[in-house]
Amino acid sequence: MTSSTDTLTARQQQALKTRQKLLHAGKETFLEYGFQKATISHIIKKAKTGYGTAYVYFKNKDELFMIIMEDLMNEFYQVAEMPFTPASKEEALEQIKKQVQLFLSLAIKEKEMMSIVKEAIGLSPEIEKAWYDIREKFISRISLDIRYAQQNKLARLNVDAQLVARGWFFSNEMFMWELVQNSTHYSLEEVIHNLTTIYANGLYE
Amino acid sequence: MTSSTDTLTARQQQALKTRQKLLHAGKETFLEYGFQKATISHIIKKAKTGYGTAYVYFKNKDELFMIIMEDLMNEFYQVAEMPFTPASKEEALEQIKKQVQLFLSLAIKEKEMMSIVKEAIGLSPEIEKAWYDIREKFISRISLDIRYAQQNKLARLNVDAQLVARGWFFSNEMFMWELVQNSTHYSLEEVIHNLTTIYANGLYE
Amino acid sequence: MTSSTDTLTARQQQALKTRQKLLHAGKETFLEYGFQKATISHIIKKAKTGYGTAYVYFKNKDELFMIIMEDLMNEFYQVAEMPFTPASKEEALEQIKKQVQLFLSLAIKEKEMMSIVKEAIGLSPEIEKAWYDIREKFISRISLDIRYAQQNKLARLNVDAQLVARGWFFSNEMFMWELVQNSTHYSLEEVIHNLTTIYANGLYE
Amino acid sequence: MTSSTDTLTARQQQALKTRQKLLHAGKETFLEYGFQKATISHIIKKAKTGYGTAYVYFKNKDELFMIIMEDLMNEFYQVAEMPFTPASKEEALEQIKKQVQLFLSLAIKEKEMMSIVKEAIGLSPEIEKAWYDIREKFISRISLDIRYAQQNKLARLNVDAQLVARGWFFSNEMFMWELVQNSTHYSLEEVIHNLTTIYANGLYE
DNA sequence: TATGAATGAGGATTCATTCAT
DNA sequence: TATGAATGAATCCTCATTCAT
Structure with missing residues (x-):
């Protein structure tokens, strides 16, 4: 000072x-x-x-865009960081629903910007990379959750946490893009219910 | 003649x-x-x-590309048309594995071309549209399969076939792109095993 | 036969x-x-x-157009050929009015086509030439009329028939294009009255 | 400073x-x-x-051309602004001759450029528009002159000043294009004499 | 007379980026 | 830190016309 x-x-x-x-x-x-x-x-x-x-x-347009994107991405990071410590299959289902809900809601809240992000991903390798980082962040976090559940004998053990996390996130991400681009007629609730039902029942015993 | x-x-x-x-x-x-x-x-x-x-x-580069793409897309269409009539959960798992295997193998066989397709999707709305059509084709077919399984009391009834089909295809598609772009270190077998395990166990009772 | x-x-x-x-x-x-x-x-x-x-x-687009134009141009030629034998200044005024009226009416009748002709004149030297021929035809005919009137002591002698005919036709032609392109708010009658009044009073004694 | x-x-x-x-x-x-x-x-x-x-x-070739044209057009504007206050028919004739002379001389002085302007008018709507503006400027000014003469009982009252001005300018303009493009064998003096004789005698009493 | 496959010249225009000040 | 004048690569696509059949 x-x-x-x-x-x-x-x-x-x-x-x-x-x-x-x-x-x-x-x-x-x-x-x-x-x-x-x-x-x-x-x-x-x-x-x-x-x-x-x-x-x-x-440096250039891409970088400027990425910095603008950053705030938004940080919000996603926060969603990714949510704690996950279910004591039972039911609790797991509940918490998973909550997470999906947060993830999709955030995207919808920022629909316009996310729509541009989608466009930019297809156009700029740098931005594509930035999104891939977010994705990996989510996937890592989900992997952790899955492993936690496996250790607590809640989740089946004959699957690879990383891979399952990937597949699970992919579904979520794709629905997210559809919601963002208004290219689906399904409601948020329907999407969440169906996604999580299959996932949770497939993974948890 | x-x-x-x-x-x-x-x-x-x-x-x-x-x-x-x-x-x-x-x-x-x-x-x-x-x-x-x-x-x-x-x-x-x-x-x-x-x-x-x-x-x-x-008409232009896009159209030329789409016609070149067409043959490839027809192969995908054929995969999408595969019959699916399982008599039990085990058979269902088996057949699903087979389908995923065919789908991903085809993509890998045409890796180079699919990689260009991926690029083109982000760049040309027309080509994006063409791929979306393929996607919907797959999803429709999978929906049918799910409904068949639901009618035969193999699959859980409290889910929407269309939506589940979508989510399931999305996972497959995303892994497909990763395999095509060599951006994953997982083997085809691992991917198939983990994907189908969750899906089949989540959907079939 | x-x-x-x-x-x-x-x-x-x-x-x-x-x-x-x-x-x-x-x-x-x-x-x-x-x-x-x-x-x-x-x-x-x-x-x-x-x-x-x-x-x-x-031979080419221009020629095709010119042949299509031909019928129309022939109608103009016919108007140009109208007899002109006034016995007095009053008769001259009357006949001139009639000619202008026929000329402009014909153009208006074929407004759409004449509009294209106007465009084509600016774009194709051949077509410009074709129109110039029509113009000269009119001017020659008008010159004859003026000379006739001069010989009959109806028209002033201190002007060149050719040149006066030119100037007179130019006014008519320009108004014609304006009428054809709807770029004037004057009525046909107003135009005719004013044009001929000046011309006839200027030329005839 | x-x-x-x-x-x-x-x-x-x-x-x-x-x-x-x-x-x-x-x-x-x-x-x-x-x-x-x-x-x-x-x-x-x-x-x-x-x-x-x-x-x-x-912005493009047309705009570049129009800016180059501008200087020239300004010279025309100046000619258009010439005062016109005749006290008699003879003075009117004199002043009109002077104006025509200035107008045509200017065009001849800039023959080459005007020739290009003529070409450009047929090719570019913007440039056509620019020329039309010049034309209207002249016509407005001439209208004023005619009205002045009408008020002073020099010019006949049974004509519309605007319309007469239009017709009169049209003749001048067309001769101007011919002079510019060397497509006439008449001398400047002949043109001026014949044009003004008819016009002045037609309009002034 | 009728066909239609093949041609290829030709010019406008954008926009991210640099660098001297 | 801020400026803004200058750059120039890079590709699209049309369409009148020909000529072998």
């Missing part, structure tokens, strides 16, 4: 503000045009900064 | 040949460059035809 | 029919798409003939 | 210079190739700038 740090902070604050402006303008722009059609030009115009300025803060 | 239909116009035969040349050159080009980087220019050079010629037969 | 001529006629009739089909399809196509956007491809498809067939009868 | 406005950004000066280079090269190119055959590629090569640079300053 010396003076030098304060002065620095003053400068940094300006920089931070510029960065925020760009981020904000970026989100609006992506939401308006989609990932592909949004241009850096659009963004800097909306942020009222110079061309080069965007490149001071972000 | 009468003249008119067989002889059909030496001219048309020439045309057919040209079309085949283009298709062949197209496949090679896509395999070599990937979907995005392959250009019509590459293709006609390889086919040794004039520029406009490609446009006589195909 | 010998047999050979009849047989020949039979063949020629077929040819004539094909030609007519093309001409008819051409007119429809030009009317539908305009000159520029109409393609030979559109036309032969509508005429249900082969590609090359159009080129058997017409 | 203060600093801020004058100094304006060495950078902007450079930009302005580039823009001028492009404009200059554009004019040369259009003059050399005509409107249709001139390409942006030709222009940037002559201006020694990068491809995209042209698009920084001008």
Whole structure:
């Protein structure tokens, strides 16, 4: 908290503000045009900064998008981190339902942005990679849950936790994309009920 | 086997040949460059035809690709049409395993091409649509199977066949893409065993 | 009327029919798409003939259009040929009004086609030339009329008949294009009245 | 003459210079190739700038052309604005002659460019529009003149000023195009004499 | 006379990114 | 830190026309 740090902070604050402006303008722009059609030009115009300025803060469009995506992804990470300690098959079912519900609800809450994310995944390897990381995070967490259940003799032992977790997450993820893109007529409840019923009964004994 | 239909116009035969040349050159080009980087220019050079010629037969790159894709997709359609009439839970498990095995094996056999298909799906709405059609075909077929099993009191009745079929196919599809892109270290057998175990035990009583 | 001529006629009739089909399809196509956007491809498809067939009868799109235009142009030629033999200034005014009226009415009657003609003039030197011929025809005829009036001491002598005819026709032509393209709010009557009033009073004494 | 406005950004000066280079090269190119055959590629090569640079300053070829045309059009506008306040029929005739003379002389002075303008009018709706605006400007001004003369009892009252102005300008414009394209053998003087004689005697009493 | 397969020249335009200031 | 002028690669697709049959 010396003076030098304060002065620095003053400068940094300006920089931070510029960065925020760009981020904000970026989100609006992506939401308006989609990932592909949004241009850096659009963004800097909306942020009222110079061309080069965007490149001071972000390597390119992909990186700018990924940083915008980050907050959202963090919310997903939090969902992934939910505790899972069922004492019985019934409790497991309950907790699993809860998790699926949270996961899908979050995606639906951020439908518009997730829709752009979906588009961006198909277009940018970097962003695809970022999503794969989220996916792996979820899968690891689910694997842990499965192993916990196996150790407690709740889940069948003749399956590989990792693989089962993968398959399970894949189903969830795909339904998520469909919900996000409004390409399904099923209700959230129906999806959750059916998904978890098969999974929980298949895995738990 | 009468003249008119067989002889059909030496001219048309020439045309057919040209079309085949283009298709062949197209496949090679896509395999070599990937979907995005392959250009019509590459293709006609390889086919040794004039520029406009490609446009006589195909509206654009997407359409050309889709026609090349078609043969492959037909193989998938055949897999989707496999009969499914289990008399018991054990038989069901067996038949399901068989189907998954066929589905994934086909994809692996055509790994290279499927990898390009994956790329193209993210890039061309038309091709995405074509793949979605395949998907729905599979899902419909699986729904039928589930309903059959439900009617024969093999499968649990408190689930929606369509929805379960969707979730089940999604898992399979996602693993398929991973296998195709070599992005998994699991063996085909492991994948099949774990996927079907959960699914069959979850669905069948 | 010998047999050979009849047989020949039979063949020629077929040819004539094909030609007519093309001409008819051409007119429809030009009317539908305009000159520029109409393609030979559109036309032969509508005429249900082969590609090359159009080129058997017409050198190119311009020529095909000009032949379609011909009937219309002939109607203009007829208007241009109208007799003009006034005995007095009043009669001259009357006859001039009549001519303008016929000229503009014809153009309005064929508004749609004339609109395409206008477009084509700007796009094809050949068609521009064809229209220029019509124009010269009118101007020559008007020159004759003026000279007739000059000889009869009806019209002032200190002007060049050719040049006056030109100027007079130009006014008429320009109003004609405006009427054809609906780019004027004046009524036909107003136009005629004002045009002829100035002209007749300027020329006739 | 203060600093801020004058100094304006060495950078902007450079930009302005580039823009001028492009404009200059554009004019040369259009003059050399005509409107249709001139390409942006030709222009940037002559201006020694990068491809995209042209698009920084001008939306497309049409816009570039219109800006080049602008100077010329401004000269026309000035001619259109000439005062007209005759006290007698003779003075009116004199002043009208003067105006026609200025109008046609200007066009002849810029013969080459006007020839390209004529071509461009038939090819680009935007440019056609730009010319139509000039035309309306002239017509409005002439209308005013006619009304002035009518109020002073110099011109006949039984005609519509707007309409007469239109017809009169049309004649002038058409002769102008002919002079510009060398498609007439009449001398400027002959044209002026004949045009104005009819018009002035027709309109003025 | 009729066909239709094959041709290929040709130019506009975008936009992410750089770099000198 | 901020700017913004300049860049230029890279590909699409049309369509009138020909010519061998």
